[in-house]
Amino acid sequence: MGNLKILLCAYACEPGKGSEPEVGWGTAIVLAKKDTSNNYFVITRKNNREKIQSQNSPENLSFFYYELPNLFLKFKKAGNFTRIYYYLWMFGAVRFLRKRKINFDIIHHITFVNDWLPSVFIKLKNKRNIFIWGPVGSHDKVPGKFLFTNKEKLIEFFRIKLQWFFRRFDPYFNRCKNHSDLIIGINQNVNKKLGLNTDNFLVSPAIGMKKGVVNFDNSTCTEVFNVLSIGRLIHIKNFKLTLRSFSKFIDLIDKEKRKKVILTIVGSGNQKEELIKITKELRVFNNINFIEFLPQDQLMKLYNESNLFLFPTLESAGFVILEAMSSGLPIVALDYGGPGQFIKQRKEQQLVDPNLSIEEIENKISSLILRLFENKALRTEIGALNKNTILKEFTWEAKADKYINIYNSLLIKKPLHD
Template sequence: MQNKSKILICAYACQPHRGSEPGVGWNMVSELANNSQYKYLVATRSYYKTYIEKETIPDNLEFFYYELPQIFIRLKERFNLLRIYYYLWMLGAYIKLRKQKNSFYIIHHLTFVNDWLPSLFVLFKTKYNHFIWGPIGSHSRVNSIFLNSRKEKVIEKIRIFLQTFYRTFDPFFMICKKQSSKIIGINNNVKNKLKLKHKLQHKFISFPAIALSQKQIDEAIYQAKKKRISKETFNIISVGRLMYIKNFHFTISVFAEFLKSIPENEKEKIILTIIGEGSQKNALIEKCKTLNIYKNVQFLGNIPQKEVMNYFSKANVFLFPTLESAGFVILEAMVNFLPVLALNTGGPKQFLKEETENQLVEYDNRMSKMEIINSMASKLKKLYNNSDLINKIGLVNHNEIVNNYTWDKKAKKVISIYNSLK
């Protein structure tokens, strides 16, 4: 007889006070434990143990730490073999846990948030328990007009090939689709990528993987009360790794076109702040110099999260034409009362529900890249000329996060799924 209160969670990435995958892992498991009486065992990497043990752990939350031998870690770091390491880690963790002969009523794969590699924790599935796969997702195919070099085009083709290969030929991927009681996609595009047969589509539900904590919301409100927008400066901010999927070349092109429309005596007060590091940094700096806008752009590199939030609180607009399917920084900008200028695709589209005509740039394959750049630059100019509109959109965005994208609300959604399987 299965103990219906015991849940095993696979959270390969799980670290407090972090964004991205580790943030999804930690925030979700801690909120799940705080919001229900289920007993959770979370399998995660030994790497995160020292960070987790500094936190207050609820009584109904335990961790199982596992790591592959050091030689695998060195190979992963030297040859960028993260996905292979992840695959082997799941297999090793499964074998180790299986030896403990624990039984679980629900097995939940939480991280990685990945819809083209399977979860080997599906091997725990029996006819007496349930397997939940997700949230899972991935970046959609990038439109070639946003790829700036042959190298980027090759990388994109390899990325799509690998995703298609695993979804088509990995037997564990097929097992995950068939054996899952529920599949949680970060958006409805995931269902199309999985190519679920009609009889399996009832398993699929959709909601984003990311959210913010109440502490982050409270801090944003506190900073907003102190905020005094200076008419002497106009601060535009963009945050993320400087890589092609984030589309920073496009960001700089938009900013350059926007500056062309500004009177010379006003240009000095306009600053674009770019926070993040990455392989494109030098090329982006050179582009700013070529476009003669370098004095209006500051590259801050990687800075502590608290400082990032400080820059958000002082900004007027968040400029983020990303090509990815998610991103914590979008939520962080929104909760800090900022308008978000983005493309009508991927992550921003699923979070920006109101004032979309002033924030999202529509485009299709008939448009040239320059037309899309000009469209976004004109929206930026509209915001520059209308501080009341900035305040209006900022409040709408903040309320969207408060009402729909907190970890507490997300955990309650997952718990309702658990309860439905009893």
């Protein structure tokens, strides 16, 4: 493979921001650095231009910046219409690229990581190129026992129905499903959701870490036992369970030790006031520290100052899980979605069976926290194992190697320009 034109479709692509923007940026920058014999092109949004151009990109990596007219941007900002804007943006981006008249050999959809909205870039596929859809995925259906209010139940109901509608009726979704040369899912559940009866599917998580980031020496911890949790304060992140489990842990230790335990929650969202109210009802308000937002460098410093990462999320990914593991932290989470996928060792000391009752889950989480609280050597040992897992399997470098191998194998199956 050499001298190919490879298009990476990355609506979200921004260095230093984490989450999906980091997926776009991390994938593109490392692929181009490793695969210098080919030319990489990225189509992304105009609002990513400034951050991208402040970085040193390889010579074989070029960016196209496209945005819909201002009217659509105003519509996007007027409400929670990001997915609608993204869907329309792809149509405009395809038209934008066609005007450039570049014959791409490989078209690889990177972000959004979404398995119920199609990649409209499938319109660029023809008999002379290769189209890869993924990594794609979505949150699994939230078990009813984790939906504590009627509002949460209603939101979940409409979320599932909306996904079903697009998977059933969107013509571009069916084109992606039936005509992609390869579909990459973030987990095996994607295969089930899409109802695939094909061998052109493989599993590979979307997210990764820089090798240089996986070097934190978790040694700045003070006498205070710092528990960290990060994420948007919405129902799928399960912060109500986090607080109740933490409260039960507090009840297990004596009053003097309680003064030296802090749970820091970083994030904002529509549940914040309700969560603050819960901390008061549980009488742990003085042990909780809410922080709205931190830049990525300060966030990584906070990981380094923590002893444990508590994150019983119900989502399928979880960039923060990788960040915590790369910082040498033990994790306490549900054996569900992202955490269940990334934690490879000492699972029984970090993960809780989500099929237990809510009370059993809370008790199990609190007991795991207690054991790690009482045993510094165990925290250090598990943290080192987690860090090693990231270095072996979940760096951007490892992911780039995997993608390059995928490109080569697809080219063997389908030689170009014949």
